[in-house]
Amino acid sequence: MSNPIQPPGNYPSRPEELIGEPTVQTPPPPSVVNAVRLVVARVVLALVGVVVALGSQDALRAAMAKASPTLDQSSLDLALKVAVGVSVVSGVVFAIVWGLLARLLLRGKNWARIVVWVFAGISVATGLVGLARAANGLNLAVGLLDLCLDVAIIVLLARRPSSEFFGRR
Secondary structure: OOOOOOOOOOOOOOOHHHOOOOOOOOOOOHHHHHHHHHHHHHHHHHHHHHHHHHHOHHHHHHHHHHHOOOOOHHHHHHHHHHHHHHHHHHHHHHHHHHHHHHHHHHOOOHHHHHHHHHHHHHHHHHHHHHHHOOOOHHHHHHHHHHHHHHHHHHHHHHOHHHHHHHHOO
16 A cells, blocks of 8 residues: 555656756846945944934933923933933944845845835935924934935836846846
8 A cells, every 4th residue: 555645656856847047146237236335325324323322412411401401310311321322222223234235135135125115215204304303404414415325225226227137036
C-alpha cells in the first residue's frame, strides 16, 4: 500500500521552465543615486538637529518659562528633560530608518521607494504647516531646506529611469 501523504513517482520541486536565468544586478540610475544622496542629506540634517537640541537647552528652558510662567523649577526641569530626550531619540530613530531606506533604495527595493514617498509626502505636508509657524529665520530656513529635499526626493524617485530600475526587480 502506498503512502497517502506523498504522491507516487519522482516529481521535481518545480517545473524546469520556471527556474529561468538569474537576474543581473544593474547599477541604479543617476536619479536613484541622487535621491539617495538627498536622503543622506536629510539624515545629516536630523543629526545636526539632535546636536542643536542638546546645545540649546538654555534657550529652550527660557522659552518654556515664558510660555508657561506658572511652572515651578522642578516641573520646568522635567519638561526640559522630556523635550530634549524626545528630540534626541526621535532624531536618532529618524536617522536610522532613513539610512536603512537609502540602502534599500540602492538595492532596488520598490517597497522602500513607496515608503520613502509616503514619509516624504507626510514631511512635505507637515513642513508646509511648520513654515507658517516658523519662530525665527533659522527655523524658516531649515524648514524650507527640508521641504525642498523632500520634494526633490519624491520627484527623483518618480522619474522614468527610477521606475524602470525598480520595475526590473
